[in-house]
Amino acid sequence: MIVRNGNVVFRTGVEKKDVLLKDGKIIKIADYIESDGEREIDASGLHVFPGLIDMHVHLREPGFERKENIESGARAAVKGGFTQICCMPNTNPVADNKVVISYIVNRAKEVGLCKVRPIGAITKGEKGEELAGIGGMKKAGAVAISDDGVTVKDTRLMYNAMQYAKGFGLKCLCHCEDKSLVDGGVVNEGLSATIAGLKGISRASEDIVIAREIALAESLDCPVHICHVSTHSGVRLIRDAKRAGIKVTAETCPHYYSVTDEIVRTYDTNTKVNPPIREEIDKQAILAGLKDGTLDCIVTDHAPHHEDDKNVEYNLAAFGISGIETSLGFALKYLYEAGVLTLSEIAEKMSYNPAQILGLDGGEIAEGKAADLTIVNVDESFVVDSSKFESKGKNTPFNGYELRGVVKYTLVDGDVKYQA
C-alpha cells in the first residue's frame, strides 16, 4: 500500500512524503513513490501520524463486560486513532497470572483490530500482599506491571517488585495514592469541593507516593513510571528527579491539561475521576511539564462505565472517564492549537515515548518500523457526542465540547482497521 502525498509527522518535523507499506512494515519513505499497482490512500491535505499508542486503558474484560469488552474497546481505540493500547489488570479475575494475560492476548487477536498489550498486576489480586507471577506474565505477553487503581501500600513489597521486575525487563507503572489521606474524598480538595460540599482529595495524597516511588527508583537505580499525574507539585517532584538523573518517566491525561475542577460543581458524575481533576495552577504545571518533557506521555486512562455506575449520587458513582475517542481531539485543540506542543511533539507523547518506555514496536514513521499509521485531518473540528462512541462507556463530561482533528484512517500492520 502507498499512503500518498500526506504531511508525514516525523520526530524532527512535518514533511510531505509518500509512504510505502509492505508485509506490515514501512518499506520506503520518499517524495514520490512509483505505483506498482498497490492500493493507495490519498492523504493529500491530511497528516500522517505514527500509530498512536495509549499505554493506560481499561478494557474491563474479563469480568466487567457490561462496561466494556476487548472488542468494543479496540473498536473505540482505532476510531480514536490508536493502533496499540495497553490494558490495566484490574479485571475480574485480576490479570495477575499468565492465564488471564494469555486470554487477553488471544481475545485481542481474534478481534483483530488494534494491538492490545496487557499489563500484569504487581501483586496477586492487586491486594498488595504477595507478588504476582511476574515472569510467567511476561512470557504470556505482559508489557509492564501495575496495580493500577491502588498503590502497593507496603513499601518493602514495592521495593522488591521493582527490583524483581527489572530482571524481566518490566517496569512498574505506579498509581500513586495514599488512601489514608484520601479518606473517602471524591474530588480535588479546594474551592470547588467546598462550594459543592463534596469531600476533597489533597494533592499530598498523590505526591507522597510519587516521592516514594522516586526514592525507590533512585535507591535501586531502577526505572519507574508514574501514572496519570494530576498535581503541580507532582510535576515538580518528577522534574527534579529527572534533573538528578533518576530513571523516572511519567504520563498525564487530557482531562488534567484541559479543564479544572470547576466542572464538578454541577455534580455531573462523569467528572468523577481518580486522581481528581484539579485547579488552574495544576493545569498550567501539567502543560509546562508536557512542554519541557517532564511528562513523557499522554494516556487516556480510558475508564468506561455502565450508565448505572454513574446515574447515582456523586459519592457513590464510579471513578473514571471514557476517553479514548476524544484524546487526539483534545491534544490537537488544547496543545497544538494552543501553541503548547508541535505535531511532532504530540506524536512523541502519544506514540514514540510510550513505545520507548514499554519497548513496543512502532512509535515513529521510519523505514523498517511497523506499518502502524494514524491519518488525520488536523484542521477539521468535531463536537463530542458520546452517544456515537464505539466504546460501551458513554461516560464523558465533555459532551458538546468542540475538539479538533478527525481521524480518517487507522492502519495497523499495514491494514486499514478504521476508515471514517
Added chain:
Amino acid sequence: MLKRKDMLGLIDTSAEEIDEILTLAAAMKAKLRAGEKKFDDLAGKTCTVLFYENSTRTRTSFEQAAKYLGATTVNIAAATSSVAKGETLVDTGKTLDAQRNDFIVMRHPMGGAPYLLAKTVKASVLNAGDGMNEHPSQALLDMLTMREEFGTLRGLKVAILGDIKHSRVAKSNLFGLKKMGAEVTMFAPETLIPKDVDKLGAKLCVSREEALDGADVVMGLRIQLERQQAGNFPSLGEYAAFYGVDEKTLGYAKPNAIVLHPGPVNRGVELTSGVIDHERSRIEEQVLSGVAVRMALMKLLNEYRERNC
C-alpha cells in the same frame, strides 16, 4: 416570585428571592404566634418527607409546615423503605413521582443528592440537608430570626464557631448572609475549616476574641464526637477550652448580640449551658422560625408550580 421548581441551596438563590421568602415567612410566623395553624394553600397536595439520616427537628418542622398548609404528608425513613433493599435514589424518585407527589423533602448524607433527585422528578424537591453541602431552610430560618431581632440583615456581623468543615448549615448561611449584605466571621481549629472558604467571603479568625469582636450574632455549630475520633482535635475537653464559647467569651460580642444554634446542642462543648440558656439565646425562637420558613418555601414553590407545571 420564586423562579424555581426546587429549593436545593442558597448558592443560586438571589437576594430578591431570599427577601421574598423571609417576608412571607415573617407573616406566617406572626399568624403561628397568634395560634393560627390552619391554612389551605396546599390543600389537595401531597408532600413526602424522605429522610436518609436521623433528624427530629427538621423532619417534624417540614411535616408540620406541610400539614398547617393543608397538604397530605407521607413520611419515609430510609431504613424501613426499599432503600434498605438497595433501591437507587433515581428509582425511589421515579416511584414517588409516579405516586403524584407534589413535594419531596429530602435529607441525604451525600452532597449533591437533591440535585440528582430534582433532575429525575417532576415534584418540587426541598433540600433538608445534603451531606456537607447545604441546608437552605435552616439558613433561611436563621436569617429570619436575625432579621426579626435587628430589623435587617445588612451590615450585621455573624460569627460562626464549631465544626464548619462538615457543616451544611455554615455553608448555606455563608451564601445567604453574604448575599443579604451581612459579614461572616469564622473560628474553629483549622482541621474543621473547609478549604478556601475565605474565597467565598468568610473572614477566618485566629481567636474567639477576634471572631466575636463586635458580633451581632454568635452561631454555634455542633461538634460531633466522631470528628474527634477522626483526629481533628484531641478531645472534647480541649475543644471546649480553646474553641468553645462561654459567658465570658460571649462578652466580646455586642451587648445585644443573640446566640443561635441549629441543634442538637452539645452542652459544654461548642457552647456552655450558660450561653445556651442565656437571655440573649434565640435557640428556641429558631424552632418557630423554622416552621414559618418552611411554610413560606412550600407556598412559594407551589405558586411556581401552579404557574409553570
